[in-house]
Amino acid sequence: MEALLHFIYWDSVCDMERIAGWDAKCASTLMAQHLLAATDRYALDRLKVLCEVKLCEDVAINTVATTLALAEQHHCFHLKSVCLKFVALPQNLRAVVQSEGFKYLKVSCPSLLKELLQYVAGKGENSAVSSADTNDALDGSDANGRRVKPQI
Template sequence: MKDQNTKQIKIEDMEAPVFKALLHFIYWDSLPDMQELTGLNSNWASALMSQHLLAAADRYGLDRLRLLCEANLCEDVTINTVATTLALAEQHHCFQLKAVCLKFVAMPENLRAVMQTDGFEFLKESCPSVLTELLEHVARVNEHSMIICRHGNEAILDGSDAHGRRVKQRL
């Protein structure tokens, strides 16, 4: 029998698996297994779930969850997800995630492929100011490449290795 004092709260702007992950975090202070949650064994599905969960964490002020999702997304940037992740980073003020995405997209071997994705169209429509930042980042990458080519040196000037990963110098 239903108690008449019980109120129902209907959440319409969130998918059930995202809400389930949100509750899991609230109760256990950890992220659930994204592949188990989505029922798919793919990095794309996990990245999509992390994107939705990051937006929910930002909406409900769950800063630790937001940081965990941001860290997950920083580790798993791909051609197919980077543009939507970049838009998400801009909309939710995730500066580290935004920097990782800009660096990934600015790499010459990635830029053309990213521009052909549906996510890039979404980025252009939803966050046109990010395109200016992207162009500036691409210009900086090209400047560094020209300096390196002129000097015949393989070292990347910003402290990254040839694959764009940060490298800590040994002392």
């Protein structure tokens, strides 16, 4: 709340690590995630952009899944794209899937898992902006929802 009030009164983002009381990048990422959620509630578009920039800079294995869920929920398309690219890297994918944040992502945004799979499979360079453009369905159906028998 202190960071939110600081922005409202001073039109700047305060030192998030000082407010959190921790001297770590994780603390400022967590604070930016909470502020991002508050920006929609209080219609603070400029703060939303600043939080999005901060979260794009600090993408990490232990925070990316939660950040991805927040990006989806708060319509932060650039942040979502950055998170998808980070998760799609082979050296990151396994660790992210095993994280606590990924469990939260599965519960809070199950539809995002399909988009993540498409992105990891290389089918969705633009999937972060619009998943409606893809005609490939992962459940064995075509674009009209009909079941399609695979050719052998």
